[in-house]
Amino acid sequence: MARRLSGDLDEDRFKPLRLMNGVYLQLHAYMLRVAIPYGTLDSREMCRLARIARVYDRGYGHFTTRQNIQFNWPKLAEVPDILADLAEVEMHAIQTSGNCIRNVTADHFAGAAADEVEDPRIHAEVIRQWSTLHPEFSFLPRKFKIAVTGAARDRAAINVHDIGLQMLRNEAGEPGFRVVVGGGLGRTPIVGPTIREFLPKAELLSYLEAILRVYNRLGRRDNPFKARIKILVASVGGDVFAAMVEEEWQALRGGSLDLPEEEVARIAAYFASPPFEALPAQDTGFEAMRFEDRDFARWCRTNLHAHKQQGYAILSISLKPVGGVPGDATAEQMEAVADLAERYGQDEIRVSHEQNLVLPHIRLRDVHAVWQGLVAAGLGAANIGLVSDIISCPGLDYCNLANARSIPVAQRIATRFADLDRQHDIGELKLKISGCINACGHHHVGHIGILGVDKKGSEFYQITLGGSAGEDASLGDIVGPAFSYDDVVDAVETLVETYVGLREKGERFLDAYRRLGPAPFKEALYAGH
Numbered sequence: 340m341a342r343r344l345s346g347d348l349d350e351d352r353f354k355p356l357r358l359m360n361g362v363y364l365q366l367h368a369y370m371l372r373v374a375i376p377y378g379t380l381d382s383r384e385m386c387r388l389a390r391i392a393r394v395y396d397r398g399y400g401h402f403t404t405r406q407n408i409q410f411n412w413p414k415l416a417e418v419p420d421i422l423a424d425l426a427e428v429e430m431h432a433i434q435t436s437g438n439c440i441r442n443v444t445a446d447h448f449a450g451a452a453a454d455e456v457e458d459p460r461i462h463a464e465v466i467r468q469w470s471t472l473h474p475e476f477s478f479l480p481r482k483f484k485i486a487v488t489g490a491a492r493d494r495a496a497i498n499v500h501d502i503g504l505q506m507l508r509n510e511a512g513e514p515g516f517r518v519v520v521g522g523g524l525g526r527t528p529i530v531g532p533t534i535r536e537f538l539p540k541a542e543l544l545s546y547l548e549a550i551l552r553v554y555n556r557l558g559r560r561d562n563p564f565k566a567r568i569k570i571l572v573a574s575v576g577g578d579v580f581a582a583m584v585e586e587e588w589q590a591l592r593g594g595s596l597d598l599p600e601e602e603v604a605r606i607a608a609y610f611a612s613p614p615f616e617a618l619p620a621q622d623t624g625f626e627a628m629r630f631e632d633r634d635f636a637r638w639c640r641t642n643l644h645a646h647k648q649q650g651y652a653i654l655s656i657s658l659k660p661v662g663g664v665p666g667d668a669t670a671e672q673m674e675a676v677a678d679l680a681e682r683y684g685q686d687e688i689r690v691s692h693e694q695n696l697v698l699p700h701i702r703l704r705d706v707h708a709v710w711q712g713l714v715a716a717g718l719g720a721a722n723i724g725l726v727s728d729i730i731s732c733p734g735l736d737y738c739n740l741a742n743a744r745s746i747p748v749a750q751r752i753a754t755r756f757a758d759l760d761r762q763h764d765i766g767e768l769k770l771k772i773s774g775c776i777n778a779c780g781h782h783h784v785g786h787i788g789i790l791g792v793d794k795k796g797s798e799f800y801q802i803t804l805g806g807s808a809g810e811d812a813s814l815g816d817i818v819g820p821a822f823s824y825d826d827v828v829d830a831v832e833t834l835v836e837t838y839v840g841l842r843e844k845g846e847r848f849l850d851a852y853r854r855l856g857p858a859p860f861k862e863a864l865y866a867g868h
Contacts, residue, residue, distance in 0.1 A: 361432025372435040377445035377463040378406030378690040382677035389673035440470035447691035451699035459489035480558030481566035498812035521572030524778035532577035545596040549588035613685035618650025622703035638721035656696040657720035665731040666694035675716035725762040727753040734774030741774035743791025743798040784808035800827040837863040
């Protein structure tokens with residue numbers, strides 16, 4: 340940093356160094372992206388992030404779809420001090436950018452979900468240790484993203500990752516992985532094919548190494564738009580790519596990459612379940628408060644989830660208040676979440692890829708007290724999974740790659756649907772917005788997706804319908820011509836009202852779209868044009 344600031348190091352030579360350490364140059368300033376491996380952190384780490392926001396930034400941080408946090412306004416000269424502060428709590432920004440294996444993500448309910456085969460964070464940590472500063476994979480053809488889920492319900496979007504891993508059991512009851520390769524969004528969105536139905540978990544690293552070797556050798560370096568592994572897999576075909584990986588893998592199996600049981604056990608010990616109390620499945624105090632307090636009951640409908648341990652619940656904390664910036668949290672809010680986690684939640688916090696926070700281990704008898712604390716901190720939005728729980732990239736407000744604004748559109752849509760009773764009546768609806776074709780807002784896999792495009796200097800918004808990032812992964816269909824900035828919110832309202840008018844009892848927006856197809860939605864949007 341001293342060499343860069345003195346002029347001894349020019350921007351071209353500084354760029355690869357800063358990117359590998361998470362420092363971007365955005366539209367108005369540098370940005371620092373901090374890794375939160377598999378979205379897990381504790382109160383001490385969250386308080387340190389709050390301190391960084393307060394001391395080095397403008398009092399807030401932005402949680403991302405990669406379960407990281409970004410600080411949008413650090414002074415370049417102070418970045419070494421920030422990194423030193425992070426290191427004190429065992430955090431860093433290594434490989435949050437660059438053509439390397441990025442932060443490994445996982446199901447944000449890991450270790451708490453009632454439906455998981457095993458805690459996927461154990462294997463995400465194995466992958467993190469293997470991939471960090473790996474000499475063979477530090478300069479790949481393009482950035483590389485891996486996600487792991489431990490359940491049949493995919494809460495980690497594994498089908499749209501370079502490598503997606505789903506834990507399952509074979510007929511003999513042995514745990515292993517289904518391996519998906521070549522998914523991704525951006526200018527060429529693809530739902531990845533499964534190249535192996537079952538991989539024994541002890542052979543995970545040798546198989547991943549085989550995939551990366553094939554990609555490193557054959558991936559295109561002549562064109563950054565054709566460099567992702569999804570392009571390679573699509574060009575040769577999933578079956579051919581799987582055969583190449585199998586051939587490479589046979590030369591690697593049975594060697595130093597096989598995971599020793601004692602090492603897996605050592606890592607697994609870090610993810611041992613906290614000392615849960617033996618509690619009844621129902622708590623009378625919790626049920627009474629849910630009956631007496633309508634606002635609390637409404638929040639429980641969307642933000643409370645089943646836990647593997649009876650007497651406990653998983654709590655989602657929405658970072659999508661009406662009129663707010665999706666994914667943003669102030670220093671004070673981070674500290675409030677840290678305090679609640681320490682007092683009530685076994686000192687565990689998660690970041691979801693949908694830009695929200697999670698307290699994974701809350702006793703039912705404490706849920707109302709936690710909710711009150713969240714409301715006091717401005718974090719009480721009861722909208723998880725609803726139309727205002729919007730994923731949005733930074734767009735043209737921050738990003739020098741964007742063609743259009745994303746944040747103001749998200750704010751206007753959330754404001755239009757501010758009535759919570761209406762949101763709950765509409766039901767589950769995942770709306771996602773990107774400010775350019777790079778698709779950082781995951782618009783391709785939104786039930787309603789919105790893509791900002793530039794038309795002769797004006798902002799327009801293309802709409803896609805029917806996408807999903809879950810186990811039923813699908814890419815949205817473009818419904819027709821783009822809408823102007825002034826008209827896009829009305830277009831979303833038209834889509835929602837069309838769905839409400841045509842849905843069958845209990846039918847989600849996505850289910851209705853898949854049943855009806857695009858025709859009634861197109862007709863409603865473009866009638867008279």
